[in-house]
Amino acid sequence: MDLESIPGVGEKTARALSELDDPERALRAGDVATIATAPGISQGRAARIARGAIRAEHDDPGGFLATDRAREIYREVLSLLKARTVTDYAAQRVETFYPSPRRSRIEEVQSFAGEALEREVDPDALEALEGVEPLREPGDVRVRERCLATTDAERYSEAREAIPELSVEVVEDAQGLAELARGYSTVIALDESFAGVTIEGDVQVRPDALENPAEIVPERPLAFFARNRERIRAAIDVHRAADRSDGEYDETDLAALEDGLARLDEDGTVAGDDELDRLTTAVDDLDAAASTAESVANDRLREAIREEDVTIEGSDLLSLVERGAGVDSLLSRELADEYADAVETARENLIDALDLDPGEAEIARRAFGDEPTFPVERDEDAISRLREELTAAKERRAGRLKRELAADLADQRETARRLVRDALELDVELAIARFADDFACTMPEFVPDESADAAETGFAIDGGQSPLLDEPLEAIDPVDYEVSGVALLSGVNSGGKTSTLDLVASVVVLAHMGLPVPADDARLRRFDDLHYHAKTQGTLDAGAFESTVREFADLARGGEGSLVLVDELESITEPGASAKIIAGILEALVENGATAVFVSHLAGEIREMADYDVTVDGIEAVGLVDGELEVNRSPVKDHLARSTPELIVEKLATEADEAATNGGTEGVHEPQFYDRLLEKFD
Known part of the structure; x- marks a missing residue:
């Protein structure tokens, strides 16, 4: 199909339509939802383009509605049909129905309408349709903790086009790769030459990365499902409420799709994983938990000092002063046990508050040193080290879960598309069924063109x-x-x-x-x-x-x-x-x-x-x-x-005759007058 041959489609619009996976199918089917996904094309314009494509497909010259009143009638019956749609999509989709003199077009819609009339209008399906909208591609997905690396300028261009979600860096050697690893959680090297090179950090050598972008950026498919999560769920509800027995969807597949969506948050992150939740909470709460542990230690030590009787001999005090000793030395000498107990309490408080595992707990214990100080202060280097460890563990866990979920949902993407598209088309069918029911409609019969009386039939x-x-x-x-x-x-x-x-x-x-x-x-x-x-x-x-x-x-x-x-x-x-x-x-x-x-x-x-x-x-x-x-x-x-007027005169003549018959004198000449008027209508 020559896209520019469609009425109303110029070079720019044709280019936008050509970006669709199968523009010809969408145009022939009047698939407004798919057409509207082309860049710069609204749903209303998509309906007009679809109508033009249908006319072109059936060689329809247009102009069936030849007068203003004819066009008004069309708009009025169309508005009655649109009033019975639930979704905005269906309201636009029915705009592709127009009166045509072409038998092929009439029969095409008759086939669709015939199936529609067999649909049961279920209130639950109508309610579920309220949540269905055409699927939308997510906006620009950017992943900042990962990058691609290559030594080849041509490979660099390919990578930017294939995986725009990640930064692509050009490096000269393994040293450049090592520098990237210090700035990114994960570096994916695209060159085979890096195989076997040992570099500190998460560096993966994946020469095939551009062939499997979903594995490298699972956020891409997950963003699609996250953006459309509620729409897909609503489409599943529509399918079940309508009890469509076309056998196209297996309940097992629907359950798997629902399960995948349940594991996905609306921001594209994985939901429902206890370990990831634990790590996320630990990273988010680390500073607050460290401050709380610090306060606990100081409160404990302050209470111990308040309750302890400390006795220092004069010679000992003089010796301490001569050595320049301060409170720390005094704590070390007189309250060593109490300090150790306060610090241990702080450590356990931090570990418990963040629900740390043994390896993480070992790093957390370093946040409070054994050397007595007052007030007790956390070691910021140890806290930073713990934050790095928790963040890295969180990202590793999230990355693995994203890859697993993306793999589970990968095969469901087309099912989700069909589910939503079918739900939207069902709305169109139900609108026809409701219109037919509300106005006691039937399918009309057209006299065959080849029949003997076709030319004489009106x-x-x-x-x-x-x-x-x-x-x-x-x-x-x-x-x-x-x-x-x-x-x-x-x-x-x-x-x-x-x-x-x-x-x-x-x-x-x-x-x-x-x-x-x-x-x-x-x-x-x-x-x-x-x-x-x-x-x-x-x-x-x-x-x-x-x-x-x-x-x-x-x-x-x-x-x-x-x-x-x-x-x-x-x-x-x-x-x-x-x-x-x-x-x-x-x-x-x-x-x-x-x-x-x-x-x-x-x-x-x-x-x-x-x-x-x-x-x-x-x-x-x-x-x-x-x-x-x-x-x-x-x-x-x-x-x-x-x-x-004739009926009114006839009524007056009848009443006058009855009055005269009953002996009335008033208006006795009136029957003759009315009879004379009636004669004029003969």
Whole structure:
């Protein structure tokens, strides 16, 4: 696939897309999450790119939605679908569904929607979906306690590109390697020439290091899982709640993935290892523990001095003064045991506080010397040595655990990707299933292109309920309506003519999106485009009127595969002229083989003006009940519906007749007046 051939994709965007592992798969599948991982591409733009790629794949010229009102209908039904998604991803993903005249695209989405309709909508799955988001690559991972070393400039460049997480140093010889070892916890030499060289410190000779970067920098895969830990966990919950029985995931693998994630902290460090926790705590608490031990020793010694009676003979005191002896000498002579006891207490306190092992405890004991002093002070060199030992042990332990965990999770990375991707796609499927359930939808049937009556078929809707009405489903009267060719739709005001057009438009748009439609049954042809002209507010000026007529002239020339829905076109100009213009438009559409429904209050006049037998359907009001119209919402074929004024006059005539029959004298001449008005409607 030529990426730059996709509508809206230029050279820069094509370069960004080419960095994906498999851009063609992502584009063909409409995988918005994967496309959005390309540099500089947001999720919204990813949806637009995916839609363009799908159009290119199916050779779809676009332009199915030919008018503003047609586009409004699409946005409204799409918003209903998006409202039933949980994740932002699914809301963007449904943007890749659009009405298309191409059979291959319609069938592709129909296959997806058919599987969606078989899904059980589990509340637990919907709740778990709230924690699922597309996976994200971690930001720059930097590891400062390790470095790579090489003597070769070319190898240096390769190393920087292969393992950017580590510093790469150029050395001339083993002495340079030894200097690096004093500044880094671990040095990884890339040259075979260093094999067998003995250097103090953790120096590893790994000529194959660049071939196995995850072993050298386990932080790389661990950062990925740490960044996406909660998203992956949520995807596992979705999978289990939805009880997907596709056999793609083994419960053992899921448990292993969960176990690996449980051993990982959100900062990418290994969790749940007691020894690593002990060493980490010891390093963190060392200074505080040493200070506490020091205080314990001084408190102990101070108490001993306070309680001890020290007697010094005059000659001994003189001898001490002559020698310049101070308190230390006095302690050594008179309180040697007490000092030794205080120091031992400090040592044990430090060892216990840091939970040190025997080797570490031996270093810790040197923090308090045997030579008496007051106050007792810790030996900073010994504390530094202990800190170095603990830190090195911690890093060795952490490094080993990271490598082990990274190895355990390495094979799970693709499983995690699929889990999250499938959970996000499941959200799309469940949105379709919820939409279909909320609006009592069914999959429509398209008349095969090769069938004998394909060219003559328009649409047939049974039990349709417009999803655009702001009413609960149970309050919406089902509508049956079928049109082949061109028809006029008449009916009373507020009888549902516009709602019927909206229903037809919604069914046609959803069907051409490949999605279920709000009806008990729907059968239609594949249309090339949808022209829906909404009711005009007021008479148009000359320029706007001319533009409108030009639009219909274009349809007359090339609208054979079009569906044309028009709501009260007569409002664009004077009633008399409107009837003539509409009659001429209908004639042209009939000759061209288009399918059309024109809502009009001038159906009778238009029929008289047309030079062919115009089909007139009617939404019939069966009467007035308590001042409200009682309407049969399904249009009656070949029937000119009565208007609201006619029904009102008929009601008044009936009431006047009843009053006269019952002997009323007031208004006795009214029946004749009303009868005269009724005759005008014949």
